[in-house]
Amino acid sequence: MASVALSEAEKVYIVHGVQEDLRVDGRGCEDYRCVEVETDVVSNTSGSARVKLGHTDILVGVKAEMGTPKLEKPNEGYLEFFVDCSANATPEFEGRGGDDLGTEIANTLYRIFNNKSSVDLKSLCISPREHCWILYVDVLLLECGGNLFDTISIAVKAALFNTRIPRVRVLEDEEGSKDIELSDDPYDCIRLSVEHVPCIVTLCKIGYRHVVDATLQEEACSLASLLVSVTSKGVVTCMRKVGKGSLDPESIFEMMEGCGCISRAA
Numbered sequence: 001m002a003s004v005a006l007s008e009a010e011k012v013y014i015v016h017g018v019q020e021d022l023r024v025d026g027r028g029c030e031d032y033r034c035v036e037v038e039t040d041v042v043s044n045t046s047g048s049a050r051v052k053l054g055h056t057d058i059l060v061g062v063k064a065e066m067g068t069p070k071l072e073k074p075n076e077g078y079l080e081f082f083v084d085c086s087a088n089a090t091p092e093f094e095g096r097g098g099d100d101l102g103t104e105i106a107n108t109l110y111r112i113f114n115n116k117s118s119v120d121l122k123s124l125c126i127s128p129r130e131h132c133w134i135l136y137v138d139v140l141l142l143e144c145g146g147n148l149f150d151t152i153s154i155a156v157k158a159a160l161f162n163t164r165i166p167r168v169r170v171l172e173d174e175e176g177s178k179d180i181e182l183s184d185d186p187y188d189c190i191r192l193s194v195e196h197v198p199c200i201v202t203l204c205k206i207g208y209r210h211v212v213d214a215t216l217q218e219e220a221c222s223l224a225s226l227l228v229s230v231t232s233k234g235v236v237t238c239m240r241k242v243g244k245g246s247l248d249p250e251s252i253f254e255m256m257e258g259c260g261c262i263s264r265a266a
Contacts, residue, residue: 039162047163051155055145060159067134077124077132153200164189198229
């Protein structure tokens with residue numbers, strides 16, 4: 001994770017401001033910065049999106065390829081996540097510096113989408129046990145300016161919304177052999193419903209309060225954060241703690257209540 005060095009005086013200034021619900025950039029504790037979302041930005045993909053949140057810049061591309069369904073889910077397609085922490089985002093990612101963070105982000109995305117409600121995976125099945133669509137979701141970190149997980153979840157959702165999957169016909173001859181025919185009409189395609197795809201809300205504990213959409217400076221003042229994936233209906237699908245510090249149950253309940261208010265407002 002990208003980090004920034006702060007003096008003790010700077011940390012005290014940030015922490016005291018948060019306690020008064022006044023952050024350095026003028027926001028309240030539960031205010032997000034403006035989000036810029038741009039879709040269809042990469043030409044050789046099935047869908048793509050670029051999201052900027054403050055100084056965090058994320059690019060996501062989705063490539064639909066035909067494959068074989070998993071043995072335990074023969075009538076479903078599936079998603080694969082790959083995260084590339086570009087050295088241009090921060091010098092800390094040079095060499096293999098971003099590998100651990102990339103793995104952590106990918107594992108978090110797998111946990112979020114590891115349920116039947118996020119994406120209709122059955123719509124990705126072409127022929128049970130034989131053919132399905134596999135969606136390869138590539139996440140590229142272009143710039144890290146705080147609140148990575150939230151920005152990535154928005155970008156992934158926008159890229160899936162933009163994804164177009166060619167419509168397929170399965171033709172069977174008299175001998176029983178099957179042939180697959182892809183439509184060459186770019187408008188004859190399948191679009192995914194992202195209504196139930198959750199977004200991540202990261203709540204950073206700073207002092208006795210928590211903030212959303214933390215900057216790098218605010219993250220440096222937080223010892224523990226709570227990642228909550230929540231749908232637009234306010235349904236929590238996943239939750240995990242990050243950071244070296246601890247969170248008591250009362251703080252977690254308070255954070256969850258704030259997360260519910262944010263999801264309803266969104």
